[in-house]
Amino acid sequence: MEVRTGLGWDTHRLGWGAELILGGVRIPSDRGQLGHSDADVLSHAITDALLGAAALGDIGMLFPDTDPKWKGADSAVFLKEAVRRVLAAGYTISNVDSTVILEKPKLKDFRLKIRETLAATIGIELDRVSVKFKTAEQVGPVGELRASEAEADRKSTRLNSSH
Numbered sequence: 001m002e003v004r005t006g007l008g009w010d011t012h013r014l015g016w017g018a019e020l021i022l023g024g025v026r027i028p029s030d031r032g033q034l035g036h037s038d039a040d041v042l043s044h045a046i047t048d049a050l051l052g053a054a055a056l057g058d059i060g061m062l063f064p065d066t067d068p069k070w071k072g073a074d075s076a077v078f079l080k081e082a083v084r085r086v087l088a089a090g091y092t093i094s095n096v097d098s099t100v101i102l103e104k105p106k107l108k109d110f111r112l113k114i115r116e117t118l119a120a121t122i123g124i125e126l127d128r129v130s131v132k133f134k135t136a137e138q139v140g141p142v143g144e145l146r147a148s149e150a151e152a153d154r155k156s157t158r159l160n161s162s163h
């Protein structure tokens, strides 16, 4: 059995009046994330972690942000396509761990909902999905409420490495 890990990272600018969507969950907030798609920084980091473990490229290769087709896109579509490719390459997804770095609002009350939504999108059990939250201690672009950031780590296993 072959065990692999993948890493993902993403950042988005924050702006007044934009929606704040994390892991597919809409969070009430005066500021939201700006981007070509729905700017779901957490889903984007996890998508890259999934692709990374299987060496299948990155989110921008699959869904270029220059393509009008992906304007305002639901990032669950990106995540699902990454899952499809990873499974097609013969891997199973063992777990996903992640961290969102956002100064405000407090996210911990949304943890379960975000985990449930991600688990359903990825198609794995709830106890295989971890989402953590940090502030940036008021320092740098994230700490000054100008950006959000997310990191993700994912473990995958492939039963037959000659697949």
Ligand code: C5P
Residues within 6 Å of the ligand: 101, 102, 103, 104, 105, 106, 107, 108, 109, 132, 133, 134, 135, 136, 137
């Ligand atoms: O960044 P800091 O270590 O101060 O965060 C403390 C805790 O606050 C985190 O462990 C997390 O549970 C919570 N938190 C949160 N929403 C954020 C940032 C942090 O719920 N946006």
Ligand code: MG
Residues within 6 Å of the ligand: 010, 011, 012, 035, 039, 040, 041, 044
């Ligand atoms: Mg992104």
